[in-house]
Amino acid sequence: MELLPSLLSSLRSVDPGTLDQEYSMVRSQTSVLKRDVSLTSETGALKENIKKNRYKDILPYDQSRVVLSLLTTDCDSDYINASFIKGASNHSCYIAAQGPLSSTLVDFWRMIWQHDVKVIVMACREIEMGKKKCECYWSPVHQSAAFGPFTVTNQGETRPNEDLVIRSLTVRYQQGSRSLVQYQFLSWPDHDVPYEAAGVLDLLERVRTSQGTHTSPLLIHCSAGCGRTGVICALDYIHDLLVTKQITADFSIMDIVLELRRQRPSAVQTKDQYQFIFTAVACMLQQVLQSSCHLLNDNLSELKKPEKKTRQTPASSKRLSQQTDMSDTYAVVNKPKHPHPPSSNPAYSTVAMPSSASRTQPLSHHYDNDPDGASASAVYSTVRPRAKPANQQHSATPIYDTAMPTNHRLGEGPSSLGSNGEHHLVQGEHPSSTDDDYEDFSCSVPDMTNLCSPGGIGFNCRIQKPRGPRDPPAEWSRQER
Missing domain, CATH: 3.90.190.10 (Protein tyrosine phosphatase superfamily)
Incomplete structure (x- = not known):
């Protein structure tokens, strides 16, 4: 050539x-x-x-x-x-x-x-x-x-x-x-x-x-x-x-x-x-x-094109990030329209601890941006079903296993640990108005039958107030329907 x-x-x-x-x-x-x-x-x-x-x-x-x-x-x-x-x-x-x-x-x-x-x-x-x-x-x-x-x-x-x-x-x-x-x-x-x-x-x-x-x-x-x-x-x-x-x-x-x-x-x-x-x-x-020049120019054009790289995160890394990176995550837990069966019901089984050593220590989790670092107070509250209202009948088995958050921290209120050291879902109380860490948004509509999905599932969103100078998103001031 x-x-x-x-x-x-x-x-x-x-x-x-x-x-x-x-x-x-x-x-x-x-x-x-x-x-x-x-x-x-x-x-x-x-x-x-x-x-x-x-x-x-x-x-x-x-x-x-x-x-x-x-x-x-x-x-x-x-x-x-x-x-x-x-x-x-x-x-x-x-x-x-x-x-x-x-x-x-x-x-x-x-x-x-x-x-x-x-x-x-x-x-x-x-x-x-x-x-x-x-x-x-x-x-x-x-x-x-x-x-x-x-x-x-x-x-x-x-x-x-x-x-x-x-x-x-x-x-x-x-x-x-x-x-x-x-x-x-x-x-x-x-x-x-x-x-x-x-x-x-x-x-x-x-x-x-x-x-x-x-x-x-x-x-x-x-x-x-x-x-x-x-x-x-x-x-x-x-x-x-x-x-x-x-x-x-x-x-x-x-x-x-x-x-x-x-x-x-x-x-x-x-x-x-x-x-x-x-x-x-x-x-x-x-x-x-x-023809050779055109072919060379085409090859050079292909080489100059930026390579489109899709960063793929391994599944194990995704699960790990979901478990550990919670600095911008706030828990939203469904509230059942109908009460759960008693805690002895096997459908609501206890959560087993990973080891005997972990049973002797209180479960705790901290945000990465917590200024106090290793605070003794747990971020997540104990999960318990709400008591059935007197004017509602017992519904069929719920489609999802749902629970509502409470304002209890570890060491406050009734203990969620059973006699064998395992966590149980226990009877909860309505959050107190003096709780300044969470805002309680509940629907004011008395009949939620037409607004909820099958099974009578409602919504009760407990969202942690932001820490630091960030402004709260507009969604925090809007009631969930």
């Missing part, structure tokens, strides 16, 4: 004169390469195969030609004007082919079926400048056509833009059926270049999406299968180098074109096509760098 900015800069700064010199070197080196590697085209030059070539000077090399092994009739030949081109990775390769002639339509589908081709790229129109450039090897939309033993059905066509037609084809041979996609690029004149590189790059992006993980060859053809076909192979090859991070400091488009020409004659046929590769690769690199 570090090399891409400098590579992009060098591609943009290439002088047209330099490109002319490079392309001249490509042509001269091709002749040397054919001689040194002993590239031959003898099979394509055979008398029985001459009529299968669209152009007599564009013949596939014997060393890289596609050999047809699928025989549909006894007179089938193994020749077709098509060449294998190695891809940037071991599992990818291309078939660069001429546009089929009327006499080679069956051979064309033999090749497609034999190599299980999934995607076809057609870089030409059927007729260009009044000349037939390629025979139609597909059927009209939603129709079928027979090509020898092969039946091709056009399942549908789409035109995502004015440059491109996408056809979904199904081919049947004997008992088998396969699906493939054909991309026909309409805006590439013969021996010329497209008006912009973005259209070709978009085409290749769609092609790669359709190809997916298939390891079958990508079939690319134009009219002769060398000029436009060579450019598309070169661009896709360079894209694979980028994806697989094989771009090195000695990256050279000229070397790539020479490698293509070693496998397919006249690949990248004109100087304008050679220059177009530089333009398209620069556009490709710019897109990759922009």
